[in-house]
Amino acid sequence: GESVGLHLPTLSVQEGDNSIINCAYSNSASDYFIWYKQESGKGPQFIIDIRSNMDKRQGQRVTVLLNKTVKHLSLQIAATQPGDSAVYFCAEEDLTGGGNKLTFGTGTQLKVEL
Amino acid sequence: GAGVSQSPRYKVTKRGQDVALRCDPISGHVSLYWYRQALGQGPEFLTYFNYEAQQDKSGLPNDRFSAERPEGSISTLTIQRTEQRDSAMYRCASSLRQGHEQYFGPGTRLTVT
Numbered sequence A: 001g002e003s004v005g006l007h008l009p010t011l012s013v014q015e016g017d018n019s020i021i022n023c024a025y026s027n028s029a030s031d032y033f034i035w036y037k038q039e040s041g042k043g044p045q046f047i048i049d050i051r052s053n054m055d056k057r058q059g060q061r062v063t064v065l066l067n068k069t070v071k072h073l074s075l076q077i078a079a080t081q082p083g084d085s086a087v088y089f090c091a092e093e094d095l096t097g098g099g100n101k102l103t104f105g106t107g108t109q110l111k112v113e114l
Numbered sequence B: 001g002a003g004v005s006q007s008p009r010y011k012v013t014k015r016g017q018d019v020a021l022r023c024d025p026i027s028g029h030v031s032l033y034w035y036r037q038a039l040g041q042g043p044e045f046l047t048y049f050n051y052e053a054q055q056d057k058s059g060l061p062n063d064r065f066s067a068e069r070p071e072g073s074i075s076t077l078t079i080q081r082t083e084q085r086d087s088a089m090y091r092c093a094s095s096l097r098q099g100h101e102q103y104f105g106p107g108t109r110l111t112v113t
Helices: none
Strands: A010-014 A019-024 A032-038 A045-051 A056-058 A062-067 A072-077 A086-093 A108-113 B005-007 B010-013 B019-024 B031-037 B044-050 B053-056 B065-068 B075-079 B088-095 B108-112
Touching (some): A045 A062, A072 A086, B031 B075, B044 B065
Antiparallel strands (some): B005 B019, B031 B044, B031 B088
16 A cells, blocks of 8 residues: 655554644635545545634534634644544635645544554 | 545556556536655645536646546546556545535555556
């Protein structure tokens, strides 16, 4: 399978604890943000998204927080499970600018310890 | 239902050969995207289509790279005169329409020897 995370920032958490993964984005014109989960050997999988007119959005066990002032995005995972182990990427998009391409940030490797 | 599929999953080719990578998007998805992903990094945008029209090809590295989607469904990414630096994972994604969630395929691992 594909080996990712060779030089990625790593976050290690105990099973059952909450995880917080952070991301700094670059384009102040970006108005759509997405978190993707990528397991070894697989393509990125959509987790949750948020538009720039919001600062918080909740899903099942996940919450995304957006701080446009400092161009910061975070993903919170509640009660982290072994199946959450993966590389997590944030991505940004400038929808109103007419572009339709995701720009991905540096991934974070999440390791869940039993 | 079926997700995004790509073929071949693995391709090994000799330097100088042409390769064609295929993407079959989710049925009914208007938008189709091509990305390239290096080990340990996020996908990097190459090009995208709405229906059969190529909307943005600003991410294609050079003129050896081209893509088409002639009937607004299946897409082919072609790399001519491959070079070793072209070795990477090539990923395709599709979305219902522009600005919606993108679903990624399993990718084609290209190795140029």
